[in-house]
Amino acid sequence: MNRSVLLLTVFFFVAAAGEESRSAADDKGVVSGAVVGVSVERVGEQLLAWLRQAGVDAERVEAAGVVWRQGAMAADLSAEEALDLLLASLSAADAETAALVRACHAGQPPLSQQYTGAKQEPFYRDNVRVWHARTLVQQRYYDEACLLLADISVEGLVDPAALLFYRGISRLKLLQKSGAADDLTLLLNSTADVPARFRAVAEQMQAESAKPAGSLGEVPQLMSDVQRRLDLGAADEPVQKREDQIVAALDKLLKELEDQQKQQQQQQQQQGQGGNAQQPQQSGGQAQVRGAAGAGEAERKELNENGAWGMLNKEREAQAK
Template structure:
């Protein structure tokens, strides 16, 4: 007997063809389509799912477009230019109010359908406003709503949002397409250990900038991402230099603490105990000089430290650091 306790934890469930068809018919009736037309559209939709391999969301949008002008226009625009389609349902666009007035199942499914198209084209920035507010439980394909939005969040390094959607998707893995569940697990494992200001994050930001440039983007968003990379590299390298300096200071301090009594230095104690001594406890103040930057590593030591730090890193991390210093030299 199946464990019913797990079913109560599932926040979504997949619909079969009959349920999708009924949802389509009810939504068209709520929209105000003639009952006969709604019945005909839903039956045609059901037969398409049974007799062909047509994607349910494609068939759903096609059926709705035949009876709603707003979805018909959106589908026509999306076929030519997905970016223009995304812009057409922006709150400032003329068609926004008409799309938002559609029954919720239609609205959630149409947004998921368009969001999927944008994500498949790597247009994550444009996909997010389209799909961000989708209620997956109101879509005819909840798995697609969760998967493509999770993939969008993952690509944009929105860690918590990605984990939320992908884990929700995996709550009902039995009803989830295998390709979705496998990729969702990989994405969860990939983004879960991501830490802010790490080399991993910097590398991903660089990949994101490359994607944007591949798409022909060179706007303020790209410049902002590039500056973020430089800032994070600066912060990381400063931290690594500080750690290297502290290690050197500890080594120098440790080298002068013990010694050979024959050379006028005392040996370290063999056992832990309260040490004796005849000193008065006063420490002679060391004159560090008045030169600025006394705490910075000399150029030769700085170069050596960075070589040691990056020696075992993957190639793309070393390239990132080298690119950073080339930019610093150019800016300087």
């Protein structure tokens, strides 16, 4: 056996002892049937097997082993940190992986990554895609992230929570609410070791995904998506499609408002007609004071000029004059 590969094998064996005890303790709190990421021990074994399968030379195998050894010594390595460590180790052994990592860290536009030969193996392909999609989502490239994550299963991943979280975000941002709801439900209810920040955001997104499709609340999301695409320099067919959806949604809203207004007017007219039908028909000549027995006709009185002043007696009337 090559000396470098032998050293790397020995390291993985030694690291496994510590990881096994940590893994056993962690698994005690894991609900049966929950989605659990691959342990650091197992990732190390898979890394070694993949380096062999890919035919990586001894020098680069040793370089990858150094990176892995230094990172795996940390206690309580999270799944997110383990995925970062895996990509760093792969970058030390593979030039294309290193170029991808550099481009993502530099915030460059999405690269077209080819998965041929040993890179078609799920261990390499799926874990690299999850890491790549994570950086794409952070840069708001939701379409590209969705394509990378579309057909990946949670099985055999270093960080399955990252798959469900970032795929759920991408789908929700693209208004694929049904798929987003599935990812978020699996993340919140059936995945172990979900980071607190993932859980908090996922709960909010789950409430958003429950809103019915085609509602007025989608208009701000559509407008935000158009602005995002323009910010990223994408004035292409998807942008025009979103703009058409916005116009259609606003037209639908206006139609609903018009129908509602017409319905209210019809109800008011019906109420008015019903009120007129219930009022008694009375002619002006038959007007009658409430409580009076007569027909409401005033009695004529002849006025005289006797000078009487109402209720005053003669003496006071004389004083007043």
